[in-house]
Amino acid sequence: MCKALSEISIEHLLSEEIPELVGYNKDIVMISNIADMRLFSHPARLKATTVLICLQGEIDCSINLKRFRITANHLLVNFSGDIIRIHSTDNIIAYAVILSEEYLQQLQIDFRLRAQSYIGLRGNGPIRVPHEELVYLKPYYTLFRKNIEDGNPDVIKGLVHALSYTILALVGRYQKTRPSAEEKETSRPQRIFDKFMGLLQRYHDSERSITFYADKMCLTPKYISSMIKEYSGKCALDWINDYVVLEAKMMLRYTDKSIQEISNSLHFPTQSAFGKYFKQQVGICPKQYRTKIF
Numbered sequence: 001m002c003k004a005l006s007e008i009s010i011e012h013l014l015s016e017e018i019p020e021l022v023g024y025n026k027d028i029v030m031i032s033n034i035a036d037m038r039l040f041s042h043p044a045r046l047k048a049t050t051v052l053i054c055l056q057g058e059i060d061c062s063i064n065l066k067r068f069r070i071t072a073n074h075l076l077v078n079f080s081g082d083i084i085r086i087h088s089t090d091n092i093i094a095y096a097v098i099l100s101e102e103y104l105q106q107l108q109i110d111f112r113l114r115a116q117s118y119i120g121l122r123g124n125g126p127i128r129v130p131h132e133e134l135v136y137l138k139p140y141y142t143l144f145r146k147n148i149e150d151g152n153p154d155v156i157k158g159l160v161h162a163l164s165y166t167i168l169a170l171v172g173r174y175q176k177t178r179p180s181a182e183e184k185e186t187s188r189p190q191r192i193f194d195k196f197m198g199l200l201q202r203y204h205d206s207e208r209s210i211t212f213y214a215d216k217m218c219l220t221p222k223y224i225s226s227m228i229k230e231y232s233g234k235c236a237l238d239w240i241n242d243y244v245v246l247e248a249k250m251m252l253r254y255t256d257k258s259i260q261e262i263s264n265s266l267h268f269p270t271q272s273a274f275g276k277y278f279k280q281q282v283g284i285c286p287k288q289y290r291t292k293i294f
Helices: 010-015 101-106 115-124 131-135 138-150 153-174 188-203 210-216 221-232 236-254 259-265 271-282 286-293
Strands: 006-008 021-024 028-031 044-046 049-063 066-071 074-078 083-099
Touching: 006 010, 010 021, 010 028, 010 083, 021 138, 028 138, 049 131, 049 138, 066 074, 074 153, 083 101, 083 138, 083 236, 138 153, 188 210, 188 221, 188 236, 210 221, 210 236, 221 236, 236 259, 236 271, 236 286, 259 271, 259 286, 271 286
Parallel strands: 006 044
Antiparallel strands: 021 028, 028 083, 044 083, 049 066, 049 074, 049 083
């Protein structure tokens, strides 16, 4: 029987007895004992943004069905809605700050503000950063813990801002997909991409038409497609299909839902339409995919 795909929020994390975890309201959690994160021994959708640094050891994990080996001097950013599974850890020293989307919105921070950073992180997973620069981040985690324990909301907000911009700078410097030097951070294609991705995360399980997203943004489908292609290198429809297929694979792999139920969850008109769409994107039908992985 498949393990159900659970959803984990900061409130959920705070309700668990996890060693070396401290939290502030339902907004932020700081963890320094990744090895004891039993909640992620099975796939779970984390409803928060996570910034993790690994200073020693190894984490064998899956993120959105991709397997990664995180070792010393790696930086990892996960976005709200990502599916995470920790298969194993070995001699690990790592720190994670987990931030609710509501808190980030309140502080007007969005890790997708640099669209190229978002593209690179989604595609490449953990980023290797020189040890001397990664160690520079460790004091943030020490200060987070102290000020969370002391209940200093203004200091915590300042730390979140500082950590966010430091992380974005490191990502821009060391990720595999980098923006060109002449690229403007606030270019119109970037703003369009950023808004499109926010809408896609919200509506991908029910809307697959470029027209829907274009209407939401008060733009024409042709214009939004050209802007997204120009900035990300992928057309809007490819991004939509990536999200829909990932969601379908998650349900096929990690839930006991029937193919008809999955089709209904993704708002396909019929099971046949879903099967045809899935085969067109993946190369095999949903039943074959489910059989193959088991």
